[in-house]
Amino acid sequence: MNRDIKKLIETIEKKKRIDPQGENRIADVLENEEVDCLPLIFWKPQNISVPGSTYDMEEQFYDKEKMLYGHLEEIAGCAQNAFDAPICIRPNFGTIFIPVMFGLEYKVPKDTFAWLTSHLGKDEIKKFEFPNLDEIDMLKKAIEHIQFFKKTLPEWIHVYLPDTLGPFEIAHAVYGDNIFYDLYDDSKFVHYLLNLCTDMYIQVTEKLKEVLGEEKTICYHGHALSRGIYMRNGGTRISEDSATLISPQQIDEFVIPYDQKALEAFGGGFIHFCGKNDYLLESYLKLDKVRAVNLGNPEMYDFDITMQKFIDYKKCYFGLWHRQDGENLEKYIRRMKNATAGGKRGLLLHFDEAMFPEYSCQDILQKWKEIMRSSN
Numbered sequence: 424m425n426r427d428i429k430k431l432i433e434t435i436e437k438k439k440r441i442d443p444q445g446e447n448r449i450a451d452v453l454e455n456e457e458v459d460c461l462p463l464i465f466w467k468p469q470n471i472s473v474p475g476s477t478y479d480m481e482e483q484f485y486d487k488e489k490m491l492y493g494h495l496e497e498i499a500g501c502a503q504n505a506f507d508a509p510i511c512i513r514p515n516f517g518t519i520f521i522p523v524m525f526g527l528e529y530k531v532p533k534d535t536f537a538w539l540t541s542h543l544g545k546d547e548i549k550k551f552e553f554p555n556l557d558e559i560d561m562l563k564k565a566i567e568h569i570q571f572f573k574k575t576l577p578e579w580i581h582v583y584l585p586d587t588l589g590p591f592e593i594a595h596a597v598y599g600d601n602i603f604y605d606l607y608d609d610s611k612f613v614h615y616l617l618n619l620c621t622d623m624y625i626q627v628t629e630k631l632k633e634v635l636g637e638e639k640t641i642c643y644h645g646h647a648l649s650r651g652i653y654m655r656n657g658g659t660r661i662s663e664d665s666a667t668l669i670s671p672q673q674i675d676e677f678v679i680p681y682d683q684k685a686l687e688a689f690g691g692g693f694i695h696f697c698g699k700n701d702y703l704l705e706s707y708l709k710l711d712k713v714r715a716v717n718l719g720n721p722e723m724y725d726f727d728i729t730m731q732k733f734i735d736y737k738k739c740y741f742g743l744w745h746r747q748d749g750e751n752l753e754k755y756i757r758r759m760k761n762a763t764a765g766g767k768r769g770l771l772l773h774f775d776e777a778m779f780p781e782y783s784c785q786d787i788l789q790k791w792k793e794i795m796r797s798s799n
Contacts, residue, residue, distance in 0.1 A: 428488065431495045437656075440501045441579065445507030446653035449771060453654050453663065453693075453714045455737045457767040460795040461506035464650055465784050466743065466773035472535045474515060479533040482513070483629075487568045490515060491575065498580070498649045501593050504776070504784040509653050511645030512576070513583045514568035516561070520585045521620075521627055522596035524559050525551065532746035542599035542670060545609075548616055555621075556630055569634050583642035583651070584631055589661035589694075590681035606673050613677060621681045625688045628659055630690075640690030646717060652741065654769060657691030657714045664719070686712035693741060697749040700722040708736040715739035730762040734769045741771040746778045752787065756794045766795035 448462045473480045475493030483490040494512045502510060517536035519529045525548075528541040542552070556562050565585055572582045588596070594616045595602050605613050632639060642658045645651035666678045686692050691712040695718030696703060704724075707713045716733075718724060721743050733740045746762055755778070760766035774791075776784060 511651035511767035658689035661690035667700040
């Protein structure tokens with residue numbers, strides 16, 4: 424297996440095209456600095472169920488070499504179109520990673536990510552004693568994977584954190600859907616649970632960043648993809664899909680204070696959530712420590728209104744914006760430029776490679792730079 428991994432790395436080395444200044448341009452945009460040309464991060468749907476094509480998820484979950492090989496297969500498919508984006512890889516345990524540290528059971532299918540098969544009841548949570556993290560099997564597993572990845576990979580492939588979710592998302596996973604009832608019926612208990620989850624998020628992230636050799640306030644992050652970002656003014660990512668389901672008042676009480684605490688522990692970070700919730704988005708844009716927001720469903724948002732919010736709040740939108748009907752490549756790029764202070768700030772675009780199949784990624788990048796740097 425190690426021989427196969429080495430051969431695959433050699434293949435990737437020969438085909439990779441990475442601009443050494445690209446990651447710093449990305450970091451500049453995340454610091455709300457103006458750049459002469461916004462970076463471009465090419466995107467194509469990764470094999471969402473199972474990275475790579477040789478090994479299934481169960482095989483990868485229980486074997487660090489097979490997991491690494493699967494990720495390298497994904498990288499081999501896109502390294503020639505990395506350009507501005509750093510290449511990133513993570514121990515890939517899915518969204519169960521932190522919740523199982525509360526003692527939850529889980530199952531690992533062959534064809535999709537692991538999923539939880541149990542939750543804790545209220546009495547169990549009240550009796551929960553915060554564990555010695557050095558004794559948690561899942562955390563030890565992650566550390567072993569990180570150490571193996573870093574030892575095996577060249578320095579230009581950056582290892583980043585497993586999926587650490589966010590405090591409210593972890594709480595939902597641990598307690599299940601009963602959390603939505605207790606937002607009304609037992610808010611004191613929900614706050615107790617959220618404090619536990621925030622502490623777990625922070626302590627696990629701190630420990631893993633030490634293993635990565637990564638300063639607390641900076642990070643590489645792939646956001647589940649091979650072509651990622653580099654952030655100098657924040658060391659973490661928070662994912663809060665479940666928060667889109669609750670009211671503005673509940674967002675203010677049960678989500679934002681805990682996310683803020685988690686962000687402050689690492690000097691800031693970026694946010695992801697799926698679904699549509701304008702109040703949640705604006706709440707994050709108002710937070711000083713939020714550097715960027717990734718919308719899992721950008722098609723649900725009005726482009727012009729949403730991008731203007733990012734520009735007004737001096738934040739960065741990180742993710743996809745879809746092509747409009749009848750829009751050619753030049754019109755698409757000009758729409759991005761007009762929405763981003765003349766193409767100077769506020770956007771790290773995931774450019775869907777499938778939008779304009781008649782163009783190569785190299786041709787798209789050339790046209791992007793030409794229009795973004797033009798005076799009109």
